[in-house]
Amino acid sequence: MTPQxxxxxxxxxxxxxxxxxxxxxxxxxxxxxxMLSVDDGDRVxxxxxxxxxxxxxxxxxxxxxxxxxxxxxxxxxxxIADGQPYPExxxxxxxxxxxxxxxxxxxxxxxxxxxxxxxxxx
Amino acid sequence: MNPLEFLAPxxxxxxxxxxxxxxxxxxxxxxxxxxxxEVAKWEFRRAHPDRQRIPRNFDxxxxxxxxxxxxxxxxxxxxxxxxxxxxxxxVRYLEQARDHIVESIAQVDAGxxxxxxxxxxxxxxxxxxxxREGEVIAFARAGGDVRFSPATxxxxxxxxxxxxxxxxxxxxxxxxxxxxxxxxxxxxxxDGTKLTAPLDEQVRETVIKAFNDYQAxxxxxxxxxxxxxxxxxxxxxxIESIDRVSLLDPLDIGLRMEEFLGLRDGWLDGKGxxxxxxxxxxxxxxxxxxxxxxLRLPYLYPTxxxxxRAEWSTPExxxxxDIDLNTHVAEYQALNLHTDSVEENRLNLGSEDGWRExxxxxxxxxxxxx
Numbered sequence: 001m002t003p004q005x006x007x008x009x010x011x012x013x014x015x016x017x018x019x020x021x022x023x024x025x026x027x028x029x030x031x032x033x034x035m036l037s038v039d040d041g042d043r044v045x046x047x048x049x050x051x052x053x054x055x056x057x058x059x060x061x062x063x064x065x066x067x068x069x070x071x072x073x074x075x076x077x078x079x080i081a082d083g084q085p086y087p088e089x090x091x092x093x094x095x096x097x098x099x100x101x102x103x104x105x106x107x108x109x110x111x112x113x114x115x116x117x118x119x120x121x122x
Numbered sequence: 123m124n125p126l127e128f129l130a131p132x133x134x135x136x137x138x139x140x141x142x143x144x145x146x147x148x149x150x151x152x153x154x155x156x157x158x159x160e161v162a163k164w165e166f167r168r169a170h171p172d173r174q175r176i177p178r179n180f181d182x183x184x185x186x187x188x189x190x191x192x193x194x195x196x197x198x199x200x201x202x203x204x205x206x207x208x209x210x211x212x213v214r215y216l217e218q219a220r221d222h223i224v225e226s227i228a229q230v231d232a233g234x235x236x237x238x239x240x241x242x243x244x245x246x247x248x249x250x251x252x253x254r255e256g257e258v259i260a261f262a263r264a265g266g267d268v269r270f271s272p273a274t275x276x277x278x279x280x281x282x283x284x285x286x287x288x289x290x291x292x293x294x295x296x297x298x299x300x301x302x303x304x305x306x307x308x309x310x311x312x313d314g315t316k317l318t319a320p321l322d323e324q325v326r327e328t329v330i331k332a333f334n335d336y337q338a339x340x341x342x343x344x345x346x347x348x349x350x351x352x353x354x355x356x357x358x359x360x361i362e363s364i365d366r367v368s369l370l371d372p373l374d375i376g377l378r379m380e381e382f383l384g385l386r387d388g389w390l391d392g393k394g395x396x397x398x399x400x401x402x403x404x405x406x407x408x409x410x411x412x413x414x415x416x417l418r419l420p421y422l423y424p425t426x427x428x429x430x431r432a433e434w435s436t437p438e439x440x441x442x443x444d445i446d447l448n449t450h451v452a453e454y455q456a457l458n459l460h461t462d463s464v465e466e467n468r469l470n471l472g473s474e475d476g477w478r479e480x481x482x483x484x485x486x487x488x489x490x491x492x
Contacts, residue, residue, distance in 0.1 A: 012390060012391065014385070014389060014390070014423065014424055015423055017373070017378070017421045017422065017423065018372050018373065018421070020421050020433075020435070022421065022423040022431060022433055023433065023440065023442065024423060024425065024426075024431060029393075029426050031393060031426070057392070058388065058391055058392040059391045059392075060391070100455065100464070100466055103442065103455050103457075104455070104457050104462075104464055107440040107442070107455075107457045107459070108457075108459065108462075110440075111435075111440060111459060
């Protein structure tokens, strides 16, 4: 993984209104143990990541946005290539953040991702 | 001659708190007058079973007048001026009619059969039609007030044994079809229901604009009278008349709330609580009454916890408001993307002060005057 590696994030359809994506899409919940699931864009295409995700039960996606590893580093968010539950899976680690910090960092990531544009659109 | 104090229904509900009556409610009283005349004729026939016809001038000059609006929510003082040709001896039939109408409401509300026959109960299709959920018309009578609510009205309409009835509605939908030859258009509701509506001259321009912008997602809000039928699960069948049509802002709050009403627990990939319907109704009402029309509408999203998140973006700022629909408390955060500075606050949106504070903060960030 390099600083420019795209980290692919599935965007739920209810997190899109008139083409705009909520920054919640880049904010993990306590139920996610404050780890945000993404895919390593160097190892899987956005189209393939979309197909794999939406093949799972109850999983819906409007498309895929992406942030870079460098943008995460700028927010002091470690990116862990955990390879679980599949080899390309990574987690952006928010565990050291307070709720307010989570929100603030998610806003930065969401703005960067939306300025980059959709990597895949359903 | 002094007018006869005839009826003083008390209207209860938020719309009547200022001791005023919305004009649309006056249409209900106009329907009540028609009902009173027909019930009075029925009373006359019962009193004179040997008479073939109602006297020719039975209701000549009969007009109820709204004399004043008294306090205590809004009390509509309806009087009978007793002017002109109206035969004085007919007053007693009108008074009997009034008492039977009020008694019919009381009986139906108590789950008993109403004294009026079905054809006369049919007038309740129009009397009470403008009442909204939570509103009541109370009639004083010996033995306790009689309370006439939208639910009571529906029972009376059903007791009239009609197949369908009308309701005042505010419906949001799209316009996929317009037929200029037949002077009608189709409204497509969110649940897929398609209703035919009259393409009246005064709404034509707006309807055609919505029709032309159908593919772009244009929605309209239609206020008017819709026909409904169905014994168990009533559904809208058509729009009978239209008061007004307006094109909706793409971020219209009500439109978004209709989408949220369709969410079920587990909406977020098997997780995520559905927002409570009464909380959505509260938020829609609060935005309509407490959020300035000068401010841009927010983008709205459901939260996994069953709340709603409002967001505003400017080139410099990202602003969010996480709203708890149960407590009406909201967490506000404004992030300056250039300086990374953050403003955070907890707002009580259950109070005007909370909305006023939100207004002030948004105006400051948008560069609007307070």
